[in-house]
Amino acid sequence: MASTLLYRQLAVNLQQNLRLSTPSYRCISKAATKSSPDLEFDGPSMKTEVPGPRSRELTKQLDKIQNTGAINFFCNYEESRGNYLVDVDGNRMLDLYTQISSIPIGYNHPALLKVMQNPQNLSAFVNRPALGILPPENFPGNLLDALLSIAPKGLRKIQTMACGSCSNENAYKAAFIWYRCKERGNMKPTKEDLDSCLINQAPGCPEFSILSFMGGFHGRTLGCLATTHSKAVHKLDVPTFDWPIAPFPRLRYPLEEFVRENAQEEARCLEEVEDLIVKYRKKGKTVAGIVVEPIQSEGGDNHASTDFFKKLRDIAKKHGCVFHVDEVQTGGGGTGKFWAHEHWGMDDPADIVSFSKKMLTGGYFHKDELTPAEPYRIFNTWMGDPSKNLLLNEVLNVIQTENLLDEVSRAGKVLMDGLYDFQARYPHLLSAARGQGTFLAIDVRDEATRNNLIIKARNKGVVLGGCGERSIRFRPTLVFKQHHAHVFLNIFNDILAEYK
Numbered sequence: 121m122a123s124t125l126l127y128r129q130l131a132v133n134l135q136q137n138l139r140l141s142t143p144s145y146r147c148i149s150k151a152a153t154k155s156s157p158d159l160e161f162d163g164p165s166m167k168t169e170v171p172g173p174r175s176r177e178l179t180k181q182l183d184k185i186q187n188t189g190a191i192n193f194f195c196n197y198e199e200s201r202g203n204y205l206v207d208v209d210g211n212r213m214l215d216l217y218t219q220i221s222s223i224p225i226g227y228n229h230p231a232l233l234k235v236m237q238n239p240q241n242l243s244a245f246v247n248r249p250a251l252g253i254l255p256p257e258n259f260p261g262n263l264l265d266a267l268l269s270i271a272p273k274g275l276r277k278i279q280t281m282a283c284g285s286c287s288n289e290n291a292y293k294a295a296f297i298w299y300r301c302k303e304r305g306n307m308k309p310t311k312e313d314l315d316s317c318l319i320n321q322a323p324g325c326p327e328f329s330i331l332s333f334m335g336g337f338h339g340r341t342l343g344c345l346a347t348t349h350s351k352a353v354h355k356l357d358v359p360t361f362d363w364p365i366a367p368f369p370r371l372r373y374p375l376e377e378f379v380r381e382n383a384q385e386e387a388r389c390l391e392e393v394e395d396l397i398v399k400y401r402k403k404g405k406t407v408a409g410i411v412v413e414p415i416q417s418e419g420g421d422n423h424a425s426t427d428f429f430k431k432l433r434d435i436a437k438k439h440g441c442v443f444h445v446d447e448v449q450t451g452g453g454g455t456g457k458f459w460a461h462e463h464w465g466m467d468d469p470a471d472i473v474s475f476s477k478k479m480l481t482g483g484y485f486h487k488d489e490l491t492p493a494e495p496y497r498i499f500n501t502w503m504g505d506p507s508k509n510l511l512l513n514e515v516l517n518v519i520q521t522e523n524l525l526d527e528v529s530r531a532g533k534v535l536m537d538g539l540y541d542f543q544a545r546y547p548h549l550l551s552a553a554r555g556q557g558t559f560l561a562i563d564v565r566d567e568a569t570r571n572n573l574i575i576k577a578r579n580k581g582v583v584l585g586g587c588g589e590r591s592i593r594f595r596p597t598l599v600f601k602q603h604h605a606h607v608f609l610n611i612f613n614d615i616l617a618e619y620k
Contacts, residue, residue, distance in 0.1 A: 160202025160228065163607055165212040165579025172209030199348045200227035203597055203604050205583060213578065213586055214607055217585035221449050221595035223478040224515045237526050244507040251280065251503040259506060266513040268498050272459050272473045275485035280504030284448035284476035285339030291472045291484040292343050295409035295442035296328050297497055298490050309356050328408040329361065329400055331393065333368035335419030338411055338446055347411055350419035364396040364407060368416060369424045373552040386428040393432065397439050409442035414460035417449040420588020421561030426464045433466065442490070444472040453519060454479025456529040456557030463556060481508035499614065524598040528534055529601070532558040535594065538609040546616050560594040561587065576615045
């Protein structure tokens with residue numbers, strides 16, 4: 121009876137959300153004509169500045185019980201749909217930031233609402249299991265249907281987690297466990313190992329390390345913070361580990377004009393990686409793994425060439441290090457391929473690939489040998505969320521049936537062409553347009569101007585995000601299409617004109 125009542129109430133709420141308006145996009149340019157109808161708004165609509173009075177009132181309320189310094193504005197998620205985010209003051213904005221790159225197919229997508237309406241799925245949303253000890257009957261099948269259907273090349277094992285940080289944190293643990301077992305000759309731990317680990321001493325707690333890169337971001341938990349080097353505020357006042365930090369290439373743009381210089385920069389960074397591995401081995405802090413993002417996202421959308429990543433992979437193999445590709449932000453299709461590392465064209469690209477954000481759940485794919493022999497080595501209470509697997513399965517269906525990766529490439533070309541045009545017309549403001557698919561960024565002349573442009577765009581109905589010292593990053597949904605790109609470009613062009 122209780123479940124029936126709950127479902128009825130849920131169905132009523134969902135039916136209210138499904139009342140979608142008739143599309144009425146204006147044709148912004150010849151290139152902006154629509155290929156199919158879209159069940160969303162016809163454009164931005166602004167009633168107040170952002171944050172508006174209701175948002176400011178709610179911020180004051182929340183500030184009494186927690187820090188609100190990072191809050192931009194409060195949202196009305198019930199009224200948001202597709203590529204448009206609505207705030208509590210009734211402002212409707214084209215969202216090119218999408219909850220820090222974590223909305224795959226738009227707000228209130230009908231396919232996802234149907235998943236919620238299905239009575240057979242209700243239990244997954246109501247009863248959250250401790251997956252490590254008491255998984256539901258359909259858990260193996262759901263993993264095969266969803267996550268393992270898009271497993272990176274060569275990786276057939278999956279460990280689910282709840283978020284990006286805990287995905288990376290546990291992936292580091294898996295790398296350490298594997299490396300120590302290899303050193304031990306795959307023998308069982310000794311009594312000395314077991315006793316010493318309880319008091320944080322060797323040999324039970326070996327002095328291993330993970331090599332990371334300046335500008336990288338891998339999370340905010342303790343181990344992840346040791347590999348995060350994007351902003352001081354993330355790390356300040358928190359104790360950390362003495363782990364090696366290599367320089368990441370700082371490429372010069374346009375790439376075609378700096379081929380020699382960029383090749384030299386990448387060679388310098390790779391040489392430093394090898395030097396650090398040797399140096400830390402001599403220090404007794406052996407590098408068990410290397411972690412890298414295909415595109416350093418939080419750190420400024422920093423790119424490197426395919427050749428750089430291939431050589432970095434070779435270095436990891438040469439020195440017996442686990443090669444961990446962090447796809448928490450880059451994974452899920454925004455670059456035009458499901459995994460950004462697919463652009464490298466490698467047969468054996470990684471030993472571990474971590475994910476979250478657009479994937480709706482967290483976790484990491486890994487090679488067979490990185491599965492610990494004993495239980496409870498990689499473990500927590502939830503170890504993910506089966507309800508997110510249901511939603512992800514439907515997201516993957518939508519991506520396939522609607523050919524969304526092709527849409528990403530088409531919309532990305534329009535967006536990138538527009539950014540190229542902007543930097544040509546406003547060279548005193550913008551430079552270094554870069555990216556793949558709709559996973560794009562552009563540099564602004566300084567941080568203050570960048571921040572001001574983001575605020576101006578928001579007040580004109582476009583949500584953008586910053587990254588690095590002075591970059592604007594673009595992270596739209598996979599249902600962001602060419603006409604959405606033109607909506608943004610028209611608005612941003614008007615803003616840039618004010619800076620002449």
